[in-house]
Amino acid sequence: MQVIITDAWMAKSRAFHLSGAKLLLSLLALSMALMLVSAGLYHWVFLKGAREGWPIIGSLVRLVVKDEFAQRDRYLRENIEVLAKKLGEMQAKLLQLESLGERVSGLAGINPADIKVKPGQGGLLVEGRPLTLQELDAGLDALDVLVGQRADAMTVMESRLFEQKIKKMMVPTQTPVQDANLGSVFGWRIDPITGRSALHTGLDFPAETGKPIYSAAGGMVVTQEFHFQYGNMIEVDHGNNLITRYAHASKVLVKKGDLIKRGQKIAEVGTSGRSTGPHLHFEVLVQGVPQDPQKFLNAGRNLPVAQVTQSKAADTQR
Structure with missing residues (x-):
């Protein structure tokens, strides 16, 4: 490719010969230069306008910040909805587990009120970093699995205890006449x-x-x-x-x-x-x-x- 540059004042012309590789490199360099200049000019105008309170730049800043907060709020809402759903499922399973516990304790001859007393807790406070949403979600999943396992175990226990109780109820151990003295024995x-x-x-x-x-x-x-x-x-x-x-x-x-x-x-x-x-x-x-x-x-x-x-x-x- 031949490029001719003409000087009108000097009435001179100069010709340059560019090969395909040189032309491609020149275009790339020109593009990079334009991008750097545009980015620098954008940041200079944007930051200077935001610092000095230019109306148009201020509006653009508010729009960008508003959109960023909207995206963050939408992300938090979606995660909160997922966690709320899991929490509802956990509450239902805990109610089922509590009901199973009352039935099993009744079959085992234990007062259900004794197992509802909140155990004492305490000790040295060693604070850790705040939990992330991902860690909280993983913790709820692990707790959900644990509750399911406990519910299955309690169901098996209830079945076994009920079977034992039925067998005991079929053995004649109840005195047939209450508050009566025994006369002739066997x-x-x-x-x-x-x-x-x-x-x-x-x-x-x-x-x-x-x-x-x-x-x-x-x-x-x-x-x-x-x-x-x-x-x-x-x-x-x-x-x-x-x-x-x-x-x-x-x-x-x-x-x-x-x-x-x-x-x-x-x-x-x-x-x-x-x-x-x-x-x-x-x-x-x-x-x-x-x-x-x-x-x-x-x-x-x-x-x-x-x-x-x-x-x-x-x-x-x-």
Whole structure:
């Protein structure tokens, strides 16, 4: 490429020959120079105008600052909305965990109020740097995972405790007549009617006629009939080949096929059948063989009697 420069005053002309590489380098150098000059001029005008209060420059500065603050505010709002959503999910999971804790503590025999007491905390203050949004978000994620794991563990614990409680409720450990003295015990005795030695297959609880008889455990009524020796009799099947028998009742409140709870009122004390006076004859049979009921009742002495109290309240309402 040939470039000719003409001097009008001197009436002279000079010619320059530029190759392709030289032309490209010249254009790049010229472009860089223009960019540097423009940037310097922009900063000089912008800063000088902002410092001296030029109206147009001041308006531009305010627009730039306003846009920067708007972007920062929008960024913070978006992050706050995400954190608020996570916080709401955490609150829901904590409520679920609290409800599970109350149920599990109830099954375990622990007062739920004892586990709600805020533990004491303290110690030397060693301040750290402020948390970033990313660190706070990571902390919430880790806490969310931890709460989920605790909820799963509590659910398993509740299931196991409930299963154990059900098994205990199906064992005849509840005294069938409350506040009654024990009469004849299980074993050989002198029969009160024949005067001969005979095996007494249960426990006798002497009481006034009409006194409530409670089920010693939960189960199903498999027999409700009048027996010529047992009188008005009830048999309850508790599963695992375990049956309880209640005899000599004056009044029966359940029928065959009924499902009953531990501590539920099922009859009233009487003297029907082969009896010398009002009392409850109570038996426990395992695979049809009479067992000493006292062993079962002794095992239930430390168990809660809340259900018996509920049954008494229900009897009062009737």
